[in-house]
Amino acid sequence: MACMNEDGQWIVLMGLLTALGLFFLALIINQSALVGQTTAEGVLEFPKNDIRDLRSEIFDVYDSYGTLHAQGRLGDVEEDIIRISLERKNAVVHFGNDTPQDVSGRDLHPVTIHYNNGVTEYDEIVYY
Amino acid sequence: MSLDFLAGFTIFMLALIMVVSMVPGLLAGLESSGIDYDAVAYRTGVILVEDPGWPVYPPWEMNDLAHKGEIERIGLAVSKETPNILLSTKVKKFFEEGFFDQSDYRNKAIFGDIPYSYNISLNISHPDGSYELKRTGDPLPPGYGYIRRVVKIKEPAVAVIGSDSRYNDTTLNSSILRTFTVQLNFNELLDPERGPAYRIDPRTEPVNVTITDFGAYLPANDEATLQSVTFWKMDPTRPIPQFTRIPFSYDTEDSDLYILLLDEESCNLKPEKEVANTISLVLKPAATSLFTLDQNSILDIRFVFDDSPDPQRTTLNGTYLYDYDNVPLSPLKPGVLEVAIW
Amino acid sequence: MVNDSGQLYTMEGVAAGVIMLLTAYIVISTTSIYTPGDTHIPDMQLEQLGSDVLAMMDTPDREGGTSQLVGFVKNGTETCGGNDLRNEFLTNCKMRAGDEDTKLRAQVYLSYRRTDGTVNTTPLSLPDPEFTGRENAVRVTRWVQLDGILPGIPDIEHSSRPRAVLVEVLLWRA
Structure with a gap:
């Protein structure tokens, strides 16, 4: 083997x-x-359109806040959005508003929005 | 050579051929060349449709050819809160022939290091059913990256003043000058309660004033002399607010700043000309930006008619408020923006 | 030439072959996991298009006006508002420079919440006869706020409470 x-x-x-x-x-x-x-x-994957749509819908709800509140129907519409989001969009959504604050001369409600569809989580506090 | 070498080399070659034949299978999923281009087209579409561009104020579309370098990003949206709603003045500037060149489109809208070829088109649908196609770029080759965005286009409002008894002052002494004032209260126009898609903003859109039926204000004559059109401003937040005349080159005609048409004939703001039927003034945002107005200012556009020493011939006198009650907003027009990149 | 070095060339050939084949096997088994990237591109384009169209149909042409979308949903199925909605949606989708993009098909659904808390989804437009369910369709949605009685929508309580409903559109290329 030595001379292999x-x-x-x-x-x-x-x-x-x-x-x-x-x-x-x-x-x-x-x-x-x-x-x-x-x-x-x-x-x-990023639900940009969903979040935009949800935001504009929530703003629409707060646009008619006065009438909805007077009719006692605000909770109904909120419940609609939360339930249908969970069922049809697989997204956990909740939102609410706070007492109006003075932001540069206008009375604006701080609106909190939470959205989570398992992949993307989105939280926002917007003065509306 | 020995049988041994032959056997060894054959085994090696066979294995090599097997391995080489596997490689194309490895590359099979990568043969699409559209991958990159679709992403670039999508990005360009987002920049154009969902972004107002930079700088925002003063808006980029106000820059003229000499100041084109100050434009950093071209976006067509009215504001960042209103995606898919495009401003017609931005659209016009974007597709204006001879303003942007290829490298501008590449560096300010498409971005990226590669000099992509592009074809950007906007098809606007008018209420009468006709289409208006605006297009820039090269003809399409096969296999390009593509995105289509559906948009709405906001057109500037036009104040049309016909025969109206409110401005027809027949009781005035015939020796007094007739002054017709169009008043813009910025505080009212720029009310933040109103969405940017439905706002009259003289800082970004032209102010259109058209007196269509001037003959109705000429009770006994065929024409009257429009002596001058002047701009006045007032800041109500000052201690003693009063209107001051805005210094402006009233006697030079500049279609980038304003267009004044008397009976369809273009002239400067000191026409001293006789007019019979129509007066139309378009005040471009480039001019409004020279007036240093803020969101509280009140802007007056004063049309002064003077026939002296003869008696005054027109009865047009008074103040027209350029606000949401008097000036109808043009409805948003649907359109389709297509971006192709290759 | 009969010594123990007789088979060495063969041995080296076998060794080289084993190394190459093993590498190729490992390489292929690690890289072929991913799905080709471009299958998502048509989906992305369709979804963007559908979302844009729904958003624009939900934008009133004038301040304070009702949007097209709300009008169609309010009319419900009884007067075939759903079909009108689909046709208008498709007209907007098909529009482009030059000839129309005629291959697009759509189906409209509406989701709403009933008083017992369940969410019901009902087709708003007549079913497309060519739809098999195996199409590579994308689903785009839009929230709509409604008020008043909605006679055309089955199983919805006939109370006139204001409600938020979800318009869902299935969009595919035939």
Whole structure:
């Protein structure tokens, strides 16, 4: 065995080189695969339109706050939004308002909005 | 060479061929070239439709060709609270031929290091059923990234003054100058209770005053002389508020600042000309920004008619309030904005 | 040439082959997990389009006016307000520069809460005959605030309480 012929080792070397090349190729492919995925999927995943719609609906509710409050129907509409959100949008929603505060000369209600659909959580206090 | 080498090399080559044949399968999912372009198109669509651009005040669309460099981002939305509602003055500037060039569109709306090709179009649907197509960019090749956004377009309000007895003052002495004032109370117009989509904002939109039936104010004559149109302002928060005449280049005609048409004929703000039928004034936001007005100011546009030494010929006199009661807002127009990137 | 180095070339060949194949196997098993990214792009475009159209239909043309969307929902199914809603929705979706994008289809649903707390979803437009349920559809929604009696909507209590309902539109490309 001492005088083993080592001429054939270049074949193993070639094999190793190919293997290394494959690894780098795989690394690059993995990186590039992320690009297309994150943009289109990221857009789909983040419920921008849902949150915008919910906000405008909540503002609509507080637009008619006076009438709804007088009729004692404010709770009904709130309940509608919370229940339907949970059932149809898989989102936990709650919102409420506080006593009006003076913000640069206008009386505005601080409105708190909470939204969580399991992936995205959104909290806001907005003066409306 | 020996049989041994042949066997070893064959095994190696076979394995290599197997591995190489697997590689295309690895790349199969990546062959779509639309991935990147769709994302860029989406981003450009969001910037154009949901953002008012930068700078906001004074708005970017007021910059002229010499100050184009001050525009940092082009957005068409009325305000950031009103996505998908576009301002017609911004739209006009965006598609204006010869204003933005290719590199402006790339650096201020599309962004990114790669010089993308683009085609941006806006199809506006008018109430009479006709369409108006605005477009910029190159013709579309196959395989481009694409996004379509449905929008509404806010047009400026127009004050149309026809025959109205409130401004027809027949009792006035025939030697007194006739002054017709159009008054804009910014405090009332910019009331924050009113949503930005339904607001008259002279700082971003042109003020349109059109007297359509001037003949009704000419009881015994065919025409009267419009001596001048002047701008006056008052700040009611001052201790002794009073109107002061705004210094302005009244005798140079500049269609970037205002357009005054007397019987369809363009002239400067000191026309001293006879007019028979229509008077139309469009005061552009670029002019309003020179007046240094704030949200409490009151702006007067005074039309002075003077035929002296002859007796005055028109009876048009009084103050027209340019407010939400008198000036009807134009309804929002639906449109479709398409962005293609490749 | 009969010594123990006789099979060495073969051995090296086998070793190189095993290394390459193992690497290829590992590489493929790790990278082929992801789904191709571009399947989400048409979904994203459709969803954005649908959301835009619903939002614009819910924007009144004038200050203080009622929006198109509220008008259609109020008319309910009885006078086929739901079909009108779908047609108007599709007209807006199809509009583009040049010819119309005619391949779009939609189906409108309405979700509301009943007094016993359950949420009911009812189709507002007549079912599309070509709809199989296997289409790659996206769902876009919009909140609408209603007041008064809604005669056309089945199973809704006929009290005139103000309520918030959810308009849901299924949008797909045929």
